[in-house]
Amino acid sequence: MGGRNWLILGILACLIAFSSARELKVREDNKLAVYNHTLGTILVEYASAVYLSDLTELFTWTCPRCDGLTAGFEVIDLVVDVQHCLQAFVGVARDPNAIVIAFRGTQEHSIQNWIEDLFWKQLDLNYPGMPDAMVHHGFYFAYHNTTLRPAILNAVKQAKEIYGDIDIMATGHSMGGAMAAFCGLDLTVNHEAKNVQVMTFGQPRIGNAAFASYYRQLVPNTIRVTNDHDIVPHLPPYYSYFPQKTYHHFPREVWLYNIGLESLVYEVEKICDKSGEDPTCSRSVTGNSISDHLVYYGVELMCETWRSCRIVSDPLVAEYGKTDLQGNLILSKDPATPILKMKTQSSEGSNHI
Ligand SMILES: *[C@@H]1O[C@H](CO)[C@@H](O)[C@H](O)[C@H]1NC(C)=O
Numbered sequence: 378m379g380g381r382n383w384l385i386l387g388i389l390a391c392l393i394a395f396s397s398a399r400e401l402k403v404r405e406d407n408k409l410a411v412y413n414h415t416l417g418t419i420l421v422e423y424a425s426a427v428y429l430s431d432l433t434e435l436f437t438w439t440c441p442r443c444d445g446l447t448a449g450f451e452v453i454d455l456v457v458d459v460q461h462c463l464q465a466f467v468g469v470a471r472d473p474n475a476i477v478i479a480f481r482g483t484q485e486h487s488i489q490n491w492i493e494d495l496f497w498k499q500l501d502l503n504y505p506g507m508p509d510a511m512v513h514h515g516f517y518f519a520y521h522n523t524t525l526r527p528a529i530l531n532a533v534k535q536a537k538e539i540y541g542d543i544d545i546m547a548t549g550h551s552m553g554g555a556m557a558a559f560c561g562l563d564l565t566v567n568h569e570a571k572n573v574q575v576m577t578f579g580q581p582r583i584g585n586a587a588f589a590s591y592y593r594q595l596v597p598n599t600i601r602v603t604n605d606h607d608i609v610p611h612l613p614p615y616y617s618y619f620p621q622k623t624y625h626h627f628p629r630e631v632w633l634y635n636i637g638l639e640s641l642v643y644e645v646e647k648i649c650d651k652s653g654e655d656p657t658c659s660r661s662v663t664g665n666s667i668s669d670h671l672v673y674y675g676v677e678l679m680c681e682t683w684r685s686c687r688i689v690s691d692p693l694v695a696e697y698g699k700t701d702l703q704g705n706l707i708l709s710k711d712p713a714t715p716i717l718k719m720k721t722q723s724s725e726g727s728n729h730i
């Protein structure tokens with residue numbers, strides 16, 4: 378990273394440090410999520426896999442990140458919105474026995490650029506049907522106004538027809554976490570799903586305090602995992618001087634950090650309060666680290682290479698695909714059929730966009 382980027386990050390970190398602690402009180406009438414460490418270590422693997430660009434390996438769940446705790450996952454839909462460079466999948470997991478929806482974080486340009494932009498995002502959209510709730514339109518539209526939403530809703534519906542009312546878990550890292558939150562809210566509010574859980578990793582703020590308050594009433598089963606000095610959960614900044622206007626996280630944060638004396642280092646997982654902006658959690662440190670953003674529970678959360686959006690697939694999966702006029706691709710299979718055992722021969726029909 379060049380000196381200029383470090384300088385900018387330094388300035389951002391200072392500004393964040395000055396946006397200090399006075400809380401807007403939110404009503405506390407319902408139970409919040411119970412944090413389950415094992416579930417975190419499983420869901421982070423889905424959030425990591427969705428970054429991969431080989432669609433054949435993802436669709437058949439044979440990718441290098443598709444083993445371990447996620448083995449046996451059955452993908453129902455894999456969606457690539459080429460226009461907006463977004464990717465997500467929906468499938469059914471064995472443990473937890475749940476429908477899992479995973480959203481990719483940004484893949485465009487570089488993580489540094491994306492983080493710099495994040496600093497200036499304005500609260501500029503009224504969340505429909507929630508008076509005074511404001512969100513950032515970019516995150517909102519990434520879920521609501523792209524190929525992703527209809528494909529995801531359709532896959533969830535299909536899965537429910539076969540598997541019944543099992544839990545639905547939405548997950549994602551970074552901007553993918555923001556989209557997972559909007560998805561969890563959408564399923565709850567507009568599709569009467571009752572058993573929705575959301576777990577995000579290194580998620581930025583997405584709305585104001587009024588939004589956070591609605592969100593926590595509607596999707597109480599939400600965990601936002603933040604890692605040590607990860608810069609992204611500190612953005613867009615929280616300005617305590619403008620409590621009605623500023624961005625405000627929804628609960629519940631779980632803050633991962635290390636305490637160490639010389640050679641002894643302990644990993645701590647702190648369950649934070651119900652405010653969403655617990656001053657004793659990640660807010661107690663300066664968010665100045667990109668490397669802390671890219672690894673959660675020891676799992677890498679980034680694409681293999683930073684480059685423009687691309688699709689890599691081969692003719693074997695192409696027959697499961699539909700491409701629209703804009704070039705967006707949806708790979709879809711009937712969840713009633715047994716797990717697809719496609720041989721992923723390295724046939725050279727690869728398609729780079
Ligand atoms: C935590 O999640 C794991 C994985 O889904 C599950 O097996 C376990 O029972 C859960 N623990 C609790 C206490 O709910």
Ligand SMILES: *[C@@H]1O[C@H](CO)[C@@H](O)[C@H](O)[C@H]1NC(C)=O
Pocket residue numbers: 518522
């Ligand atoms: C959202 O989608 C609608 C309909 O497809 C379109 O008219 C509108 O311009 C989109 N809004 C944004 C901000 O992209």
